[in-house]
Amino acid sequence: MWIFMPLFIFVVGAAIGSFLNVCVFRIPEGASIVFPASRCPACKKPISYGDNIPIISYLILRGACRHCGVKISPQYPAVEALTGLLALLLFFKYGLSFQLLFSFIFTAALIVVAFIDLRRQIIPHVITLPGIPLFFMAGVFFMGTGALDAFLGVMIGAGCLYFVAVYYEWLTDREGMGGGDVNLLAMMGAFLGWQSLIYIVLAASLSGAVIGITVMAWKGKDSKFAIPFGPFLSIGAVSYLFVGEYFMRFLLGR
Ligand SMILES: [Zn+2]
Numbered sequence: 001m002w003i004f005m006p007l008f009i010f011v012v013g014a015a016i017g018s019f020l021n022v023c024v025f026r027i028p029e030g031a032s033i034v035f036p037a038s039r040c041p042a043c044k045k046p047i048s049y050g051d052n053i054p055i056i057s058y059l060i061l062r063g064a065c066r067h068c069g070v071k072i073s074p075q076y077p078a079v080e081a082l083t084g085l086l087a088l089l090l091f092f093k094y095g096l097s098f099q100l101l102f103s104f105i106f107t108a109a110l111i112v113v114a115f116i117d118l119r120r121q122i123i124p125h126v127i128t129l130p131g132i133p134l135f136f137m138a139g140v141f142f143m144g145t146g147a148l149d150a151f152l153g154v155m156i157g158a159g160c161l162y163f164v165a166v167y168y169e170w171l172t173d174r175e176g177m178g179g180g181d182v183n184l185l186a187m188m189g190a191f192l193g194w195q196s197l198i199y200i201v202l203a204a205s206l207s208g209a210v211i212g213i214t215v216m217a218w219k220g221k222d223s224k225f226a227i228p229f230g231p232f233l234s235i236g237a238v239s240y241l242f243v244g245e246y247f248m249r250f251l252l253g254r
Pocket residue numbers: 040041042043044045065066067068069070
């Protein structure tokens with residue numbers, strides 16, 4: 001059955017998404033991501049295996065804890081569905097391969113980074129700093145990124161951020177970039193090569209501007225809002241996996 005493999009990939013992706021949720025909540029706390037098992041944040045009762053099925057449990061329980069009825073964040077099913085969907089899309093692009101494995105690990109890391117940044121306005125070094133050498137190796141050995149391109153990716157990723165920071169401050173009138181964004185861009189450049197950063201920064205700035213202007217129009221011009229940049233860089237990097245080669249061909253006029 002042709003449907004079996006895609007379905008399997010989606011289910012595995014959603015289950016990993018469930019683990020990514022745990023990472024989003026625990027990594028900024030400096031807590032272990034393995035112990036203890038998932039529990040309700042309000043009544044602390046452990047969540048049984050039957051209530052821990054990605055997406056489905058949230059729908060069956062209507063987004064509330066079975067024991068105390070407290071509302072569960074919609075982030076849980078959202079991250080599970082997003083991770084499952086991206087696993088599926090990567091499977092369609094790469095098939096069963098090392099490229100699928102490493103591009104999925106890369107995507108999963110970015111999902112965690114993006115949601116932590118959305119919640120806390122920080123990008124944890126504990127992901128990006130080990131991520132730079134790890135994704136450098138994975139990019140060079142499995143994704144076909146040239147070693148020099150990856151090395152320049154790290155250097156330019158860290159360097160071109162100054163320009164983005166100035167642009168971003170000018171646009172939003174607030175200091176939006178931190179050291180976390182520098183490491184994040186370096187990690188992306190390590191995996192995808194320095195050329196990808198052109199697209200990533202462009203896509204992040206454009207989508208950031210659109211969202212920023214929308215929020216301003218919606219909440220009033222002088223409202224102070226904090227939109228972190230990490231999620232937009234992540235959208236840029238993940239979409240580069242799919243459209244990067246076309247963008248590069250367009251850019252080089254081929
Ligand atoms: Zn509860």
